[in-house]
Amino acid sequence: MTKAAPWTVFFCLALWAATEVRQRRVADADAMYQAALLAHRRGELALADEAMGDALRLAPDNACYLAYRGLLRHRMAGATDAAGMVGTGAGAATRGGASADREKLRAAADSYEAALRLSPEDGLFHHNLGWLYFLLGDRERALAHLEGAAASRLRDPVYHVSLGIVRERCGEPDAAARDYAEAVALSPGVLGSDFFHQLRGRDARMAEAAVAAAVAGLEAELKATADPVAKARLGGICLDSDPGRAFTLLREAVEALPNLPRAWGNLGLLHGRKGDFAGMEACFRRAHFLDGDDPQTLLGMAEAYEAKGEGREAARCRLRAEAHGSRSHSAHAGRLTTLYRGVRRMEDDDMIPQGIWSYCAPAKMKPKFEAGD
Numbered sequence: 001m002t003k004a005a006p007w008t009v010f011f012c013l014a015l016w017a018a019t020e021v022r023q024r025r026v027a028d029a030d031a032m033y034q035a036a037l038l039a040h041r042r043g044e045l046a047l048a049d050e051a052m053g054d055a056l057r058l059a060p061d062n063a064c065y066l067a068y069r070g071l072l073r074h075r076m077a078g079a080t081d082a083a084g085m086v087g088t089g090a091g092a093a094t095r096g097g098a099s100a101d102r103e104k105l106r107a108a109a110d111s112y113e114a115a116l117r118l119s120p121e122d123g124l125f126h127h128n129l130g131w132l133y134f135l136l137g138d139r140e141r142a143l144a145h146l147e148g149a150a151a152s153r154l155r156d157p158v159y160h161v162s163l164g165i166v167r168e169r170c171g172e173p174d175a176a177a178r179d180y181a182e183a184v185a186l187s188p189g190v191l192g193s194d195f196f197h198q199l200r201g202r203d204a205r206m207a208e209a210a211v212a213a214a215v216a217g218l219e220a221e222l223k224a225t226a227d228p229v230a231k232a233r234l235g236g237i238c239l240d241s242d243p244g245r246a247f248t249l250l251r252e253a254v255e256a257l258p259n260l261p262r263a264w265g266n267l268g269l270l271h272g273r274k275g276d277f278a279g280m281e282a283c284f285r286r287a288h289f290l291d292g293d294d295p296q297t298l299l300g301m302a303e304a305y306e307a308k309g310e311g312r313e314a315a316r317c318r319l320r321a322e323a324h325g326s327r328s329h330s331a332h333a334g335r336l337t338t339l340y341r342g343v344r345r346m347e348d349d350d351m352i353p354q355g356i357w358s359y360c361a362p363a364k365m366k367p368k369f370e371a372g373d
Contacts, residue, residue: 123152188236
């Protein structure tokens, strides 16, 4: 048996020691990150920011940590939330930035810039940085980053809403309407959101132009290809304006692609409006099977149980809907473990301005229909 050369043994020991040190640093950084999350949830933002500083000293090249510190600094700045910035008339967002701590906003922007250098295609980082620059008064950079978010692979409708809001504030109503149309085409549920309700209130013509453009775009897509997802989206837009067409489109969509929970839920809604409670229950059960945590589906199930006189089950569904509806998380927050292996998710509401995801989502607790509609 040959003996290993001394230098080989030394090299192996050095490699083992370096690996141990690296793993310990990663574990210690994660502990600091978890401490920051706990402090954040208790409202102790300064303590959370301090913990993230410790985490980044141990893991300076972690894009998730950098982004979370940027989010913390935005929250510490005291900027207005989404509804306040968007819904109080022209210039509201600018006022929201003026009232905030600009030094912390600048520090938040620096954190997101560093995160983007490590992950340059992350749509959420572009989105949040775009809003930070808008709050700081740099509209050119704001639009550049929001356009980067809208062009990202995640295709989140909120990115298009944010881009439209900033363009609207910059005096570009036609471009804003196109962005809103893209958001509606991607997720017809936007039509039931507080954002779209306020848009109709302040500029009904822009709102209708956005809906018309979304319909036209989906119709053009369906002429080129019988995509069931496009059918489901067009059916969702037509729920109130043309329920007969919506029913046909949705039925064709789920026949071609049965794993569309929102399409099944919308079919259930239409059955309920017709008084067909058996059909409504069947559709909502299918939607619930595919996505058991969706608040709208749970509310539909509650309606179905009430129609059958099963009040206890209806109450359980409403309680679950309320619990899930109160969690205003973005699509990105739920995918962090995929995007950043080994990193647990940050706060559910990881978008700037605070609350914009839920502001653009369907009103959670509004009944889907009334019997006899």
